Amino acid sequence: MPDQDLRVAQRSQTQLVARRFRRHRLAMISLVVLLALVLLAFVGGWLWKYSVADLTPDESVPPSWDHPFGTDAAGHDTFAQVLRGTQISIGIAVLGALVATVVGTVWGATAGYYGGRLDTAMMRIADLVLTLPFLAVAAVLGHNLGGSWWLIAAVIAGLYWAYVARVARGVVLSLREKEFVEAAKAIGAGDARIIFRHLVPNALGSIIVNATVLVAIAILLETALSYLGFGVRPPDTSLGLLVSDAQTAVDTRPWLFFFPGVFIIVIALTINFIGDGLRDALDPQQTRMRR
Amino acid sequence: MIPQPGTKQPVLEVRNLVKHFPVRGRGLVRRRGGEVHAVCDVSFDLYPQETLGLVGESGCGKTTTARVLLNLQPATAGHVHYQGTELTQLSSKAMRRLRRELQIVFQDPYAALDPRLPVNEIIAEPLRIHGLYGPSGREDVRELLRLVGLTPEHGNRFPHEFSGGQRQRIGIARALALRPKVLVLDEPVSALDVSIQAGALNLLADLQARLGLSYLFVSHDLSVVRHIADRVAVMYLGRIVEVATADELFSAPAHPYTQALISAIPLPDPRKERARERIILTGDVPNPANPPSGCRFRTRCPLFAAHLTDAQRHRCTEDVPPLITHHHPTACHYTELSTLPALSGLSVAIGDDLPGSARAMRGREWG
Numbered sequence: 001m002p003d004q005d006l007r008v009a010q011r012s013q014t015q016l017v018a019r020r021f022r023r024h025r026l027a028m029i030s031l032v033v034l035l036a037l038v039l040l041a042f043v044g045g046w047l048w049k050y051s052v053a054d055l056t057p058d059e060s061v062p063p064s065w066d067h068p069f070g071t072d073a074a075g076h077d078t079f080a081q082v083l084r085g086t087q088i089s090i091g092i093a094v095l096g097a098l099v100a101t102v103v104g105t106v107w108g109a110t111a112g113y114y115g116g117r118l119d120t121a122m123m124r125i126a127d128l129v130l131t132l133p134f135l136a137v138a139a140v141l142g143h144n145l146g147g148s149w150w151l152i153a154a155v156i157a158g159l160y161w162a163y164v165a166r167v168a169r170g171v172v173l174s175l176r177e178k179e180f181v182e183a184a185k186a187i188g189a190g191d192a193r194i195i196f197r198h199l200v201p202n203a204l205g206s207i208i209v210n211a212t213v214l215v216a217i218a219i220l221l222e223t224a225l226s227y228l229g230f231g232v233r234p235p236d237t238s239l240g241l242l243v244s245d246a247q248t249a250v251d252t253r254p255w256l257f258f259f260p261g262v263f264i265i266v267i268a269l270t271i272n273f274i275g276d277g278l279r280d281a282l283d284p285q286q287t288r289m290r291r
Numbered sequence: 292m293i294p295q296p297g298t299k300q301p302v303l304e305v306r307n308l309v310k311h312f313p314v315r316g317r318g319l320v321r322r323r324g325g326e327v328h329a330v331c332d333v334s335f336d337l338y339p340q341e342t343l344g345l346v347g348e349s350g351c352g353k354t355t356t357a358r359v360l361l362n363l364q365p366a367t368a369g370h371v372h373y374q375g376t377e378l379t380q381l382s383s384k385a386m387r388r389l390r391r392e393l394q395i396v397f398q399d400p401y402a403a404l405d406p407r408l409p410v411n412e413i414i415a416e417p418l419r420i421h422g423l424y425g426p427s428g429r430e431d432v433r434e435l436l437r438l439v440g441l442t443p444e445h446g447n448r449f450p451h452e453f454s455g456g457q458r459q460r461i462g463i464a465r466a467l468a469l470r471p472k473v474l475v476l477d478e479p480v481s482a483l484d485v486s487i488q489a490g491a492l493n494l495l496a497d498l499q500a501r502l503g504l505s506y507l508f509v510s511h512d513l514s515v516v517r518h519i520a521d522r523v524a525v526m527y528l529g530r531i532v533e534v535a536t537a538d539e540l541f542s543a544p545a546h547p548y549t550q551a552l553i554s555a556i557p558l559p560d561p562r563k564e565r566a567r568e569r570i571i572l573t574g575d576v577p578n579p580a581n582p583p584s585g586c587r588f589r590t591r592c593p594l595f596a597a598h599l600t601d602a603q604r605h606r607c608t609e610d611v612p613p614l615i616t617h618h619h620p621t622a623c624h625y626t627e628l629s630t631l632p633a634l635s636g637l638s639v640a641i642g643d644d645l646p647g648s649a650r651a652m653r654g655r656e657w658g
Contacts, residue, residue, distance in 0.1 A: 013412055016447065179402035182363060187417040187465065188390035197416075201407045284449035285406060 020281035027277020030270035037266065038090060045083035052076070052084040053235040063255050070255040072246075082259050085239040088149045088232055090267060092222045096156035097214035103157065104164025105207055109195050111165070112172030123169065126162040134159050134221070135228070142230035149238075152231055156218045167210050171203035205279050212275035216268045239264050301336035302505050303360070303393075303473055308333045308369035310352070310359045314580055327580045329355040331529035333369070334614075337473065342499065342506040344520030344537065346513060346552070350576060352529040353509045354398070357475045360507075361395055362386050373473070391421055394471035398478040400458035404450040410436070410461055411446035417468045435464040440494060456487035460494065467498065475507045480515060492519055513556050517541055525549045528579060528587040535619035545621040547594045547629050586612050586624065594629050 022028060050056065055075045056067070063070045069078035111122035138155045175181065176199060184194050200207075223240020225231030232238045239260045246256035310330040330352040337343050345353050358364045360371045362378055371378040373393060378386065397403035404413055414432045418424040424431075433443035439460040450458055459479060466474060476495065480488040496519060499506060510516050516523055516537070523540045525533045525548065533546040544550045551570040558564040572591045577583055589595045589607045599607070606624050614620040623629055 013409060016409055179397055179399055180405040182358075183395075183397055183403045183462075183465075184405070184416070185363060186361060186390065186395045187469070188387040188420050189416070190387070190420075193420065198405050198407075202405070282407065284409075285451050 017281045020284075021277050024277035024280055026273045027280075030273035030277070033266065034270040034274065037086065037263070037270075041083050041086035041090065045080065045087060048077075048080055048083060050077035050080040052081055052237055054080065060253055062253070069259045070253065072249075072253070072256055078242075078256060078259060081237050081242055082239070082263055085237045085242050085260055086263055086267070088236070088238040089219055089222060089240065089264070091149050092153045092156065092238070093215045093218040093267070093271075095150065095153040096160070096218040097211050099153070099157035100160040100214055101164050101207060101211040104161035105168045105200060105203075107161065108165035108168030108170075109172045109200050109203065112169035113176055113191065113195050113199060115173075115176075119169070123166075126165045129159060129162040130166075132159060135224070138221075138225050139228065139230045142225060149232060152222055152225060153218075156221055160214055160217070164207065164210055164214070167206055168200075168203055171206050172199050175199050175202050201282065204282050208275045208279045208282075212272045215271045219264055219268065239267075299338050301338050302374060303337035303507070304370075304372040305336070305356075305360055306334050306370040306372070308356065308359060308371065309367045310355050310364065311367045325580050328529050328582055329579060330359060331582075333526075333529070333531055335524050335531065335534060337505050337507055339472075339505055340499065340503050341521045342508050342519055344516035344523040345507060345509045345526060346511060346516050346523060347526035348511060348552075348576065350579065351526045352579075353511070353526055354477055356526070357395065357477050357507065357509050361390075361393055361475060363395075387420075391469040392472045393475070394466035394469060394473070395475040395477060396459070396462050396466050396479045399482050400455050400462055401450075401482070403462055404458060406450055409447055409449055410453075413450070413461060414446075414464050414468055417465060421469060423469070431468075435468055438467065438498070439464045440490075454487075455483050456491060459483060459491055463494070463498070467502070470502070471504070473505045473507070475509070477509045478511065479508075481510065481512060488515065495519065513541075513552060525552065528576060528582055530587055530622065531614065532588065532622045533620065534614065539619055543618065545617055545619065545626050545629060546588075546623050547592050548588050550629065551593070583608075585609050586622075594623075594625060598628060599625065 045051075054077060056071060056077055057075060058067060058071050059075045060073050061067055061071050067077050067079060069082055071077055072081075107122060107126065111119040111126075137159065138152070141151065141155055172195075181194060181198060184198055189197070219240060222231055222238055223244060226233075226238055226241040227244045232241055234241075242260035243257060243264065246253070246260070249256045308330055309332060311326040311328055314325050314327055333352075333356055335343065345356065347353050355364070359366045360378070362371075362381065362383075366379045369379065373389065376389065378389070381389070408416070411429075411432050414435050415424055415428060418428060418431060432446060436443050436446060441457060441460055441464070445453075445457075450461065453461065459482070463479075479495070480491050483491060492515065495506070498504060506519075508516065508520055520537045522534065522536050524531050525540070525546065527548050533540065533544065533549045535543075535545075540549065541553060544553050547570075551572050554567070554570045558567065570593055572593070573596075574591050577587070577590055583590050585606075585608045586592070586595075589604075592607070595604060595607055603625065610624065612622045612624045614622045615626070617626040
């Protein structure tokens, strides 16, 4: 057995987690696929002979060597559009979900750990955010500030951190009564250390599951916004916009619908699997893939 | 090597410690519905390199005493002096510095270790917090693992991969990382299998001798306490009822409660076990939110029930008995009666047959 060396090297926690993640086959495959997709979108989009706005003389042609994903009625090259859409969608989804998760986790863990009035005040603010109608806020902001992709990501993060905060608070509320938290206090650990070194890592399972769901939600929200005209605007495009534009063409020109749809599914799936792998790698009691 | 109280300065002085927990009603208003008197006017000294056992049944306030004196929970009243510093009034920042010297080992080795951290990190954490994890940090952690009888190769594993006894050793290594002077052991072996207990107790005794530690050993198990403690304090319902050296307590218990406790220790010899007479206490421990007036033990006291006149009983119901030195400090108004051979003779007679007789065991292990 190659891994069975007699002298066991002392490994840092990061090394241990990385090791466990690498052993998670599905997560590793997903990571490679996602990275390949990102590379294709950013580098490929730059190298490809057509760009999003280019109008080619070929209108509504099925996939061919010249147009691998075909073209639409106006003569846009679908491959170029899908690549551009992938850039935008991944950017929005990952940035939005990441910011929402980080802010929500810190917010919820802090509220849950301190409890009392601070908890009440912080969670009422979160509740307030939850009552804001998403589309109205996004529409107002998008209308006034222009539909750049990072603004949409910011709106998604700004409204969805409150969901994450509620989840994080709930988990921390039960964790803080555990004896290892008192043990940390007994060795002199400060509040920040207890929250970020003990409570958050133990809450990561539910937080990561939430984050991966948020990625999928973010892609859908961006679609909805773009569809309503408050998100990404033509000639720029996103995967969601491409799918909704092609709705009427499902029977006549399926390639317009099929390719961006597959890209959305692949992005959502790979991020879900990566989240699974991360959760398992961070949870040492998952012995399924220890060796 | 039993330290002589009086000849040395105590490292830890606990004076009139009180801890009440508010009982809150449910609902919007959260009215205070009285208080649980968990710890009531507890005083004791802990001398350098001694082991003080703190015994009593479940819910009598042993663990709360341990936590309050380490400032893990705020005291309601009273004082804890550690080498001239008053701990109960200390800011959490100042207390954090003192935690290097006062450490605790928890009862439940399954719950007291963060399941997400590998053992190396668990033991390194106190060093990191206090800025002691230098270039030799890794070697220090390996040394600590060796000190508690684990191999350094165990460091990459996680707590759930260990047995209860091994986990308790990890907890001890973490507590020792800062080289404390006082170690509070909160039922350190009661979660362990009996066969593992001896190993853990011997480790603790060994560490005490090597590192010059003072132990406050909280336990409900009298034979364990007899094995490890130099002096023993007995608690009942938040109050200390008797303090004596281990030998004195087990051979001549003065308080009726202590006598009942000692008569309940099972004897390893079945013939003696059958032959002896037990003091059976009647009733349950009273509600600590509403403790009896006067002597808290009177509701279950065999002396009170059968051997006192009504006039004598009056004193038990009215006055709180102070800890008064008869042969040793005892909180009973009628110590002179309770120690009459006719009433207490049985515990004297069985004293030497108890399991875990300290001298016999120590002679065997380290003689």
